[in-house]
Amino acid sequence: MDFSLNQEQEMFRGYVRKYLDDVGQTKIARDFIKYEIDSYQSLLSGLAELGCSSVNISEKYEGMGLGALDLVPVLEEMGRALLPGLFLETNAIAVPLLEQFGTEEQKEKYLPKISSGASTFSLAWLEREGNYRPSSIQMNAQQDGEVLILNGIKTLVPDAEMADSFIVLVRTSKGDGEKGISLVIVDRLETNMTIQSQKNIDETRWLAEITFQDVHIPKSQILGPIHEGWQVIQEGLLSFNAALCAVIVGGIERVVEMSAEYAKIREQFGQPIGRFQAIKHKIVDMKMDLETARSLAYYANWALETGAEDRVQAIFSARIFATEAFIRASSDNIQIHGGIGFTEEMDCHLYVKRARYYENYLGNTQHYYEQTAMALGW
Known part of the structure; x- marks a missing residue:
């Protein structure tokens, strides 16, 4: 099987990389840390003009109508630049769920805006002292005619202050199992929710706690069948994790490049440290991990796009x-950079923080080991 991308996909990657190089790659992330978001907003407009935000949206809704694999080069380049913001949540969760489960009204309302880069989505899942299992979804959505009344608190919501809409997991019937969970689309500017900022190990990703107090949402904003939201969000997790793997591959690739470049110029005992076996072996191991992760990511996105059995x-x-x-x-x-690797002057710490952020985002490693074992029938 050929695990490489085709010529058109690689060409598109080149356009995206050139654009991100022109704006300074990680400079956007560094500006974001200082709450200077003008450059980020400008970047979003530029990426939308390139067509990045419309890749996996149907042509009927002003998109390109392409698949998950066509999004991979865009995601890899965003991972290299540690791009902040909600592209992943918007195009790898919201778009696939809207395309598969959204009503015609929902698709017409949201997809063209996402395609043009004018709208972003975040995911409000976690609750205080909770986890990503169905028993932790206890936020109440009381039904009153054609309206849902939301009451509860969602925490660690990514980039809530920048999101235009949220996919919120709520409980529409009593219980603590998978049955009775629904997904509701909540538009930030049309509700009276309260957003409180929270600290994050990765300062390029803002987190917030959202309080819903008697927030009235029309039932037409329910995404997918009512009470069956758990099955719906599982489909979203498949597309999200396939996309996340591509983002991570981009990050690893840049880390390997940084290590190799530094090993060539840093000298000790009269020679570049890259000549020492300890450094050589470490960089080779990193490169092997990169290529393995890339192959797995490409296959994962191919399997998602083709609906493969595995x-x-x-x-x-x-x-x-x-x-x-x-x-x-x-x-x-x-470690390869030594003492200077711990300083803010270098980008090294930014990649460590992003890696640790992804470690527990929408499920930890143990959770995904269990999911993989179940899928294999073990």
Whole structure:
């Protein structure tokens, strides 16, 4: 099987990389840390003009009508640049769920805006002292005629202050199992929710706690069948994790490049440190992890796009390996750089923090080991 991307996909990658090079790659992330978001907003407009935000949206809704594999080069380049923001949540969760489960009204309302780069989505899942299992979804959505009344608190919501809409997991019937969970689309400017900022290890990703108090949402905003939202979000997790693997591959690739470049110019005992076996072996191990993660990511996205029988285990096993490889590579990169690797002057720390952020985002490694084992019938 050929695991490489085709000529058109690689050409598109070139356009995206050139654009991100022109804006300074990680400069956008560094500006974001200082709450200077003008450059980020400008970047989003530029990426939308390139067509990045419309890749996997149907032509009927002003998109390109392409698949998951066509999104891979865009995601890899965003991973290299540690791009902040909600592209992943919007195009790898919201878009696939809207395309598969959304009503015609929902598709017409949201997809053209996403395609033009004018709208972004975040995911409000976690609750206080909760986890990503169905029993932790206790936020109440009381039904009153054609309206849902939302009451509860969602925490660690990514980039909530920048999102235009949220996919919120709520409980529409009593219980603590999978049955009775629904997905509701909540538009930020049309509700009276309260957003409180939270600290994050990765300062390029803002987190927030959202309080819903008697928030009235029309039932037409329910995404997918009512009470069956758990099955719906599982489909979203498949597309999200396949896309996340591609983002991580981009991050690992840049880390390997940084290590190799530094090993050539840093000298000790009269020679570049890259000549020492300890450094050589470490960089080779990082490169091996990169190529393995890339192959797994490409296969995961191919399996998602084609609906292959092994898509669940392919995607979750790719997520496990890529996440762990990113942590190893970014940590080794700091070791190779030595003392200067710990300083803010270098980008090393940014990649370590992003790797640790992804480690537990929408499920930890143990959770995905269990999911993979179940998919394999073990």
